[in-house]
Amino acid sequence: MQKKKGVIYQSISGFYYVWSENQSFATKPKGLFRHTNEKPLVGDEVVIEVDEQDSQSESRLIEILPRENELVRPSISNVDYSMIVTSLVEPDFSYNLLDYFLVSIESNHIEPIILLSKYDLLVEAVGQKAADRKVEEINRVYAPAGYTVVTLNNNESDIDKIKQLIDTGLYVIMGQSGVGKSTLLNLLLPEANIETGIISEALNRGKHTTREVTLYPFNDGFLADTPGFSAIDFPDIEKADLRFYFPEIARAGELCKFRSCLHLNEPGCNVKSEVETGDIAQSRYNNYEQIMERIEQRKPVYKKKK
Template structure:
C-alpha cells in the first residue's frame, strides 16, 4: 500500500492511506541503510491491522528540513513577532534563505502588531519584503489576516516556522478553534519562549496539511555553499545579470550591480548587510567530515 506519514512519535510512524490511519514501524534495515523516515514522506508500507504495520520504502523526496523534520514541504509560514520577542531582520532573512535553498515558497506573517505603536516600522517591513516579491501578511486585523493566510492552504503542505514565543501555536489555534495546541510563555530573562511543540504532526486544515513545529531562535547554514548563497536572495538574482562578472559574489568585485542598487536604495541595506554576515559565517564554518558509506 502507499500512503503519507502524518505523525512520528516514539518510534512509530502514523501513515494516512485512503482516509485510514495506520500505525507502523520502520524495517530494521532502514537503520542499517541510514534511512530516517520523516513526517510528510510518501511511503510504501504493509499492514496486517491498524496498529501493526511496517514501512517498506520511502519514495523520492522533493525536499526535506532538519529543523523541523518534515519532507515534501510546499510552503513555509515564517511567523515573525514585532515585540516579545522583538522583530529581527537578521532572523527573518535566515529563515528566508533556508526556505529559498530548499525550494519552499515563503510566506511572512507579522504577529503581535497590536502590541506596538510602531506603525512606520511595520509598514517599512511590509513594503521591503513585498517589493522583493514575498507574500507578507500583517496581523493588524486578526480575523482578516487569519482568513487571508488560510486561503493559501488548500492542496499544499505548509510548515510554520519562527522564533519561540512568536505566536505559531496561538495562530494555529485561531485558525482551528478547539485545536488547543500548547502555547509558550515568554522567558523575560532570555527574551524568548520555551519550546512547547514536542513532535511534528500534519494537521488537515482548509483542504491542506499544516505542520506545527518547534520554534527556535537561530539557524546555521550547514548545507549552503558560499557560491550558492547569492542565489537565495531574489533581488540579487534579478540584479546580477548586470554585474560585470558572471559569478559575482557582490562583495569585492568591481562594477557590481547589487552593490550599486544597495547604494541607490533599490535593494534594502539590511538585506545586503545580512547577506555579507551570512557569507562570512559560511566561509568561516568548520568543514563537516562525513563517514564514507
C-alpha cells in the same frame, strides 16, 4: 495486498500513520528498513501495502520516496513552505534576524512566507499611522524578493488571512521565542491543543518533553502542529551559493558583467547598481554582506578540523 502512495502524518510508538486517498492507515515498516538504517519521518512520501480484504489488519510501509529536504528538532521532511513569524514589538522587529531565517529556509529549498505578529501592540505603542508606515516599510523591503508579507493581530481575522495563503503542500511555522507561534497554531488548529509559552513553562518546568510532530490537513495542504522551530542551524552555505538565497539579488545578478560576480567589489555589478537606485533594499544587501563575512570566517576553522 494492494500498494498505495501516501504521506506519513504522525508517528506513535513504532506505528506510522499514513494519509492516502482520504483515508488513514496505521502502518509498520517492513523489516527491510532495519538493515538500511532508514528511519521514516513525518512528511515522508511512502508506499504502503494494504490488505483490501481486511481493513482492520496492519498495513506495511514498504518504501520511502526520495526526500526534498529534512529538518531536525523536530524531525520532519518534505517541507514546502515555512511561515516565519516575526513580531513587530515584544520582541522588536529585526531585519537582520529575519534575513538569517530567510536564508536558512531558502537554502533548504523551502518557500518562506513572512507573518508580522503583534500589529495590535505596535498600534498601541506608536499609533495607527506610524504602525502602518512601519508595515509598509517592511513590505517595500521584501516585495522585490517576491515574498508574501501578512500582518497578524491574534484574533479571528488571522485565520482567514492564513487560509488564503495555504494551498497544497506542507507548511511549518518558525520564528524566535515569544513571537506568537503557538498562539497562531492554536487559532489555526484548535483541536491540536498546543501549549503557549506561559502555560508550557508552568507545566513542564525542569522536564524535557519531546513531542512528536503531527501534520493536520489544512485547506488542500498539511500544517505541522509544532511551534518548535525557533531557529534552524546556520546552514553550511558555500560563498558562491549565498546569492541564490536572496531572490532579488539572484535576479539582479543575471545582469552583472561577470557570471561569477559575488556582488561585493566586482566591476559592472548590477546588484550594487540596484541597491543604489533603491530597487534592492540597503538592509537586504547589508545582511547579504554580513552573512558572506560569516561564511568566510567559518572556512579556516572548517579546514583545521580535517
